[in-house]
Amino acid sequence: MTNSRMNPKVDEFLSNAKKWKEEYEKLRNIVLDCELTEEFKWMHPCYTFEKKNIVLIHGFKEYCALLFHKGALLQDAHGILIQQTENVQAARQIRFTNVQEIIEMETILKAYIYEAIEVEKAGLEVNFKKNTEFIIPEELQNKFDEIPALKTAFEALTPGRQREYILYFSKAKKSKTRESRVEKCMQKILNGKGLNDCTCGLSQKQPYCDGSHKYIR
Known part of the structure; x- marks a missing residue:
């Protein structure tokens, strides 16, 4: 060295x-x-x-x-x-x-x-699970139908950000909780932000942010 x-x-x-x-x-x-x-x-x-x-x-x-x-x-x-x-x-x-x-x-x-x-x-690549393999929660789909702009904004997100939202919503066992999560995240989606985006532009779920930044709410 x-x-x-x-x-x-x-x-x-x-x-x-x-x-x-x-x-x-x-x-x-x-x-x-x-x-x-x-x-x-x-x-x-x-x-x-x-x-x-x-x-x-x-x-x-x-x-x-x-x-x-x-x-x-x-x-x-x-x-x-x-x-x-x-x-x-x-x-x-x-x-x-x-x-x-x-x-x-x-x-x-x-x-x-x-x-x-x-x-x-060797040029090997990870076989990523596609977002189409994740089922969009009914509560999110209902909001898409109600607010077309939300669907447009969601589809404009990167595949990784879409996947994070889908998994986050789906993990809630009760429909009321899933609906609440969707409503709380709507503005972030409309703003083009991921679930865990920080003010630094990075995601706290990714290994590149040390978590010291303030969450975008």
Whole structure:
């Protein structure tokens, strides 16, 4: 690893880190040893191979992690990959709570990174579940029929944002609760916002927002 391969924006990120700084630095060294390009995306260190995202370093209150963008395609020989939420289809994390864990796992982490690189070289893609496979709740469809502009705005959202709304509404067991959720989210949909969009423009459901931003209500 040479200093010329270090991105100044990542240097700044590390210097400002109030938590997980030592862990971030160790993870950075490990990833750079794998000959990836260091970039700074979504406010976090991100590492790419031929402009394709491979892995990202991020942290939360209870843990820091390596996030593999196509982790669902890895073999996970050691059973250490974690699906952040049940709705995350592609990405997988390896979590840490202290730097010693990272040091002890260095060889394994590099093996996972090299496997992720091979996934990109092979051109493999995650088979995402299409939104058409999700049933639109009756309560949402009723609002679509009542307010055509809502249907238009919903269909203009990205597939991921549509899916989040559908799952959120559908999880409520009672029709009254589903209807209440739809009504509370209508303005956000009309404004072109996702269920968990923050003022920073990112989603708190995604791994790229640290959750410190105020929700758009």
